[in-house]
Amino acid sequence: MSGFKKISSAIVAVFIVCFIVFSCSVYFQIRQNINDETSSALNQVQEMLKANMNAGDIKAVAEQSPHLSVTGFTGRLSMPANNHSDNRPIYLPIHENQYLVVRAHDTAELVQNMNLFWLVAALFFTTLSVLLFTLKVAVRQRLKPLNQLGDALQQLVDGKATNNFEDSDIKEVKRVIGQFQRLQYSLQSKERQLVKIDKKLALLQEQERSYLARELHDNVGQLLTTIKAHAYILVNSNEPSMLELSANKVQAMSQQISDAIRHLTAHLHPLVLDRVSLQQSLEKLVFEQELAQPKTEWQVSINLNKFAQEHERDIHIYRFVQEAINNVVKHADASKVWVHISGDKQGLTINIRDNGKGFDGGVIENVGMSSMQSRARCIGATCAVKSPKEGGVRVQLSLSLLDTEDLRQVNVA
Structure with a gap:
């Protein structure tokens, strides 16, 4: 009716x-x-x-x-x-x-x-x-504007946008139409953001494939070619000195191939999480960066003893921290880095800060930043990346396990 x-x-x-x-x-x-x-x-x-x-x-x-x-x-x-x-x-x-x-x-x-x-x-x-x-x-x-609003909603469901509304002198009708227009603009903005994210993800996939191809070709491929040459010497040479030299070369290069494959495997998936806790994995990650950057002063505080472990969520947290630290190493040119990570039964907080050159505009968008924001959304956390006036970059992640649990209960219901 x-x-x-x-x-x-x-x-x-x-x-x-x-x-x-x-x-x-x-x-x-x-x-x-x-x-x-x-x-x-x-x-x-x-x-x-x-x-x-x-x-x-x-x-x-x-x-x-x-x-x-x-x-x-x-x-x-x-x-x-x-x-x-x-x-x-x-x-x-x-x-x-x-x-x-x-x-x-x-x-x-x-x-x-x-x-x-x-x-x-x-x-x-x-x-x-x-x-x-x-x-x-x-x-x-x-009520003609409301009929037009109904048609516009149907067009919005079909993926089309419209602003064809007649003026109304009814305050409530004008308010509803205004809210619809703001909602439509927000959806269009979100859609444009999704398109940008899709493009960045496609670019990231291509970069990953290019990296794997380059590592396999330039490193593992060349080592295998050299091993093949030394294997030929081992089969056809009768000189003891040549046989000993080729055997040592094959042994050394086999170890290099093993290290390269281990490095690629860790790049694709953090196997360390399968063996130890999230806290130990993050401590190992930061420790490796400290060894690789001896001129940089690191202040590290990681306390996740009371934080409930969940493998899928821990992978996103590990990758988030890994990407944030990689950005510091690659782009910050910093002499000091602060890494503070704490978690308990209620949630998790990550603060990674440096005194490097920072960036203009207060916020920056690239594949790495988009990846961190995407991983934060996957676990229901909020992420903020800012460059304060005093310099450097501050990366923050806040995760509330209470909100996540409530959301899960709603989804189950």
């Missing part, structure tokens, strides 16, 4: 109830007025009869009254004459066994009053019809 039908049905129901109540009250009021006027006219005739006025004069007065009727009666009365009560007829004797009968006559006045009542009823229903027609036109015209 449309909004107009609901409104009109409610109005019609109210009008009908009001009309029934009004009709009943008017009808009983009319009947009461007629009874009062008829009783008053009969009382007047009774008073004239008590005053011994002759029947002719009483007849003349009664005939002029719209509330009385005068008729003749011939015969004997079975009840005492002129016993007036409850608007009963009054009998005026003329001759023996002949009487003038004065009765209450309310039909004419009742008809007159009912005609007036039906006229009022006709005006009542005419007013109702005009009101409903006016309401229909007004509702259709005033």
Whole structure:
């Protein structure tokens, strides 16, 4: 049922109830007025009869009254004459066994009053019809922007945007349309961001593939080629010194291949998380960077003893910290780095800061930053990367396990 039908049905129901109540009250009021006027006219005739006025004069007065009727009666009365009560007829004797009968006559006045009542009823229903027609036109015209809003929502579901709305002087309608337009703009902005993220992820995949191809070709491939050459010497040479040299070379290069494969494996997946806790993995990660950057002063505080472990979530946290530290090493040119990571049953907080050159504009977007923000979203955390005025870069991650648990309970429900 449309909004107009609901409104009109409610109005019609109210009008009908009001009309029934009004009709009943008017009808009983009319009947009461007629009874009062008829009783008053009969009382007047009774008073004239008590005053011994002759029947002719009483007849003349009664005939002029719209509330009385005068008729003749011939015969004997079975009840005492002129016993007036409850608007009963009054009998005026003329001759023996002949009487003038004065009765209450309310039909004419009742008809007159009912005609007036039906006229009022006709005006009542005419007013109702005009009101409903006016309401229909007004509702259709005033709610036209809402119909356009419904069409716009359907177009938005279909992936199309529109701003084709007529102006409305209804404050609430204008507010709803304004909120829709803001929502539409926000969705378009989010869609553009998703497109940018898709492009960055595609670029990141290509960079990963290029890195793997380069490592396999330039490092492992060349080592295997050299091992192949030394294996040929081992098979075909008879000189002990050459055999010993080639065997040592093969052994050394095999170790280099093993180290290279281990490095690639750690790059693809942090195997250390499969063997030790998240805290130990992060400590090892930072320690390796300290060894690789001896000129940089590191202040490290990692406390995750009470933090509940979850393998999938721990991988995202490890990669987040890894990317943040790699950015410091590659781009910051810092002499001091602060790494503070703490977690308990309620959540996790990560703060990584350096005193390097920072960047202009307060925030920067690249593949690494997008990767950190994406990993933060995956675990339901908030991520902030800023370059304060005093220099350097500050990376912060905040994870509330209480919010995550509530979200899971809602999803399960």
